[in-house]
Amino acid sequence: MELTDGDLLARILVDGDQHAFGELVRRHQSPVRGLLRQLVRADVELADDLAQETFIRAYKHIRSFRGEAKFSTWLYRIAYNVFREHVRKRRELVGIDEEQLQAEADPQTVDPGLRHDLMNALASLPLHERTAVTLCCQNGLSHDEAAHVLDIPLGTVKTNVLRGREKLKKMLAAWAT
Amino acid sequence: MNDPLDDLLDARLRDETPYIDDAGFTRRVMKQLPRRRVSWSSQRSFIILAATILSVVVAYFASGEGMFVHDAFARISGLQQLQLFLVIVACGIMMTVAGLWVALARRHETIV
Numbered sequence: 001m002e003l004t005d006g007d008l009l010a011r012i013l014v015d016g017d018q019h020a021f022g023e024l025v026r027r028h029q030s031p032v033r034g035l036l037r038q039l040v041r042a043d044v045e046l047a048d049d050l051a052q053e054t055f056i057r058a059y060k061h062i063r064s065f066r067g068e069a070k071f072s073t074w075l076y077r078i079a080y081n082v083f084r085e086h087v088r089k090r091r092e093l094v095g096i097d098e099e100q101l102q103a104e105a106d107p108q109t110v111d112p113g114l115r116h117d118l119m120n121a122l123a124s125l126p127l128h129e130r131t132a133v134t135l136c137c138q139n140g141l142s143h144d145e146a147a148h149v150l151d152i153p154l155g156t157v158k159t160n161v162l163r164g165r166e167k168l169k170k171m172l173a174a175w176a177t
Numbered sequence: 178m179n180d181p182l183d184d185l186l187d188a189r190l191r192d193e194t195p196y197i198d199d200a201g202f203t204r205r206v207m208k209q210l211p212r213r214r215v216s217w218s219s220q221r222s223f224i225i226l227a228a229t230i231l232s233v234v235v236a237y238f239a240s241g242e243g244m245f246v247h248d249a250f251a252r253i254s255g256l257q258q259l260q261l262f263l264v265i266v267a268c269g270i271m272m273t274v275a276g277l278w279v280a281l282a283r284r285h286e287t288i289v
Contacts, residue, residue: 016219018207018210021207021210022203022206022207025202025203025206025207026199026203029197029199029202029203029206030196030197030198030199033197033202034194034195034197037197048202051202052202052205052206052209055206056206056209056210056211059210059211060211118190133190137186137187137190138190138191138194139194165183165186168186169183169186172186
């Protein structure tokens with residue numbers, strides 16, 4: 001019988017079992033890396049570096065996980081914080097701000113020949129809408145869980161998802177006709 | 178009725194979520210984890226074992242090199258068969274209860 005995330009967490013907390021943590025990494029690496037790839041716009045190496053940092057931070061702070069949310073939701077929250085810290089460091093290094101990062105892929109500059117590609121369409125969304133759509137529509141989180149991950153009000157999450165979906169629908173409509 | 182574009186979008190979003198193969202990612206993470214510290218449960222076991230050995234040694238020398246053991250065996254050998262049987266049953270019951278209590282306590286810790 002396969003152990004649940006709770007069983008594995010108990011082993012880590014009680015016995016310091018690193019193999020149990022390895023199993024958790026194996027289970028959750030794909031969605032966490034997928035989310036970070038969306039956030040950094042498919043820069044695979046950077047996304048994997050941030051994902052590694054996410055899991056290492058999760059291990060160091062495993063005792064602060066209270067089980068109030070799902071383990072995966074807790075991991076997404078750490079991943080999002082790691083990403084935000086990366087953006088902040090990058091801003092300090094090269095003097096760009098988050099708005100500039102968000103505007104890097106303006107919808108107008110996307111190659112029209114690739115507009116049918118949903119990944120490009122997603123990448124063209126502003127960061128807050130892209131993150132909300134990725135968490136709720138791709139990773140299957142509820143609006144409540146996404147609000148917890150992003151540490152923003154529930155209404156803001158709903159608005160961001162709605163706006164992001166509307167933009168994506170417009171892009172898909174153009175592609176479909 | 179659902180907007181067909183909504184359905185199309187949901188389907189495309191799901192399709193655009195492929196499983197990312199581990200490809201050594203977990204191994205790289207595990208190599209970077211901080212070195213494992215001896216857990217509290219291991220430390221506790223070690224402390225209990227050391228304290229037990231120390232207590233036995235102290236008791237041995239403090240009791241005339243274990244004469245109380247010799248006396249206890251002498252008393253037991255003087256018991257009748259029925260008394261000896263009852264002593265053995267009582268010891269067995271006490272050990273079973275203690276074992277069950279420890280097992281249930283550990284199970285409770287795991288669930289929490």
